[in-house]
Each structure stands twice: as structure tokens, then as C-alpha cells.
Amino acid sequence: MAAVVPGRMSADIEGDFVVFLIGMRFNKFWKIHKWWGAFTAMPRMLKVLAERPELGLLAVEYAITPRGPLTVQYWRSVEQLEAFARDAALPHHPAWRAFNKLVGGSGDVGIWHETYLVGAGRYEVLYGNMPRFGLARAGEHVPVARKGETAAARRGASPT
Template sequence: MSRICAERMTARIDGELVVFLIGMRINRLWKVHKWLPVARAMPRMIRELSTQREHGFLGVEQWFGNPTLMLQYWRSFEALERYAKNRSAQHLPAWAAFNRAVGSGGDVGIWHETYRVRPGDYECIYNNMPLFGLAKATGAVPASGRFESARGRIGERRAEPPLSPSQ
């Protein structure tokens, strides 16, 4: 189990940030030959991205169910797009294989959502948590001083003190 940090922490990143949600849904469980190759492709991509940081990948959190969900953090939209189109990377062959094998047959669904976050237009808080999410991807800093309240973390000058649990 990961080490729990009892201190209130937040994450800070300079510049743009891209939040990329991606996953798959098995629509016909009995068609293992259709969905298993799709399920096996993503871990290969994550391994590649985790060892080759020059792609601009910052980190990932994963949840498994149906549908699956991967929450990814990227340095920029351009970095994400460059990786997606890179002929020598894992993604493009996997995407082509999906389209050949599954296409629009409906046996397996894939999805993604991309959010471009401007500098400072995010806030996060972690309390009694191991490193997680954006803090795990970019590094955690104490949520103190101007980072003590949500308004302060999101960069508003008129930062109000946070509510205490007794209020």
C-alpha cells in the first residue's frame, strides 16, 4: 500500500495541462477475440509513455470495470496529438488494428475525452491520501499560504480562507 500523506497537499504545474480520459467498453463479452487485443494494447502504450517522457506524458490513474477509465495527464495538446500520430509509437498500429478487427461492428467500444487546461485554471486538494492524480503526475506541494483555499489554488487574487469542518 502506498504511503499516506496526512498533510493537506495540492499540485502545481507551470504552463498548459491536458487532461485526457480514455477507455473501452466490452459490448459483447463472448467475443473475447475482439476485445482482448484492445484491452492488451493500452498497457503497452502506458509502458512506452512511462519510459519515454519526451512524449509529454505526465502520468495516469486507472479504473477497471465496464467501461474502463484511464485518467491521463499530458504536458500539452500538441504533445498528445504528436504521440497519437507517431508512426513509430505503439498507438497508431493499435488504432489501425482496432479499426481492421472491430471497426463499427459494435463488439467493443472505445472512447476518449480531451480537456485543455490553461495555466492556473485548475485546483486540487489531497488530504490523508497517497500520491494520486495530478499530484502523482507532477509532484505534490503543501496546500498552505495562498494554496490553502480553492480560490487561492485556482489563482484568484481574492482568496478567501477555507471553511473549517466546524463551520
């Protein structure tokens, strides 16, 4: 388990980056044969991405919601994210095809994603008494004073 860093910390990352949220929803829990493939595909994809940093994944966080899993992913660029999704030699493409064949529009399993392109310096981060987490895992974990004592200062807003 990661060590807790006492006090207030922030994150710093050079350049633009992408925050990609992706998850699935168990619409019909009892249809395990429908959702199991999608449920087990994500860990396989993330394993490949961890082994191949040149593909662009910087860091990932995992969560289980009451209706299904979700990951928060940090990518270097939207081009790398989309290239990973389209490349038939990488695990997303066959998993997507299998999902569409098995589940399609049945409504048994929901899948979703949201993609946010973040401009250099156009973010704000605060961690209090947390291990290195989220954007700090994708970039650098820094004392809050380095970024600014207020949320506005950390996101580079001019004081009002």
C-alpha cells in the same frame, strides 16, 4: 504501495498541461476475441510512454469501471499527445488500425476519449489523506496552504 500523506495536500504544475481521459467499454463481454486486443494495447502504449518521457506523458492513473477500463493521463501538451497518436512507429497507430480492422463499427466494443487543455494555474486540487496521486504525480505534491485554504484560492479566483 504508495505511502499515505496525512492531512490536506494539493498539486502544483508549471505551465499549461492536458488531461486526457481514455477508456473502452465492453458492449458484448462474451466477445473476448474482439476486445482483448484493445484491452492489452493500452498497457503496451503506456510502457513505451513511461520509457520515453520526451514524448510528453507526465503521469497516469488507472481505473476499472463496471463496463471497462479507463485511464486518466496528464500530458505536457496536446501537440505531444497528438504526435504520439499519429506516429506509425509508436504503438498507438498500429493498435488503432488493428482495432478498426477487427471491431470497426460492429458495436461489440466501445472506445472513447476526452481531451482537456488546462491553462497555467486554471485548476484546483485537493487530496486528503492520500498518497501522491493524479496531478500531484504529474507535477509537484505540495501542502494545501501553499496553494490556498479554499477551492477558489487554489484555482486563483479572486475572493468575493
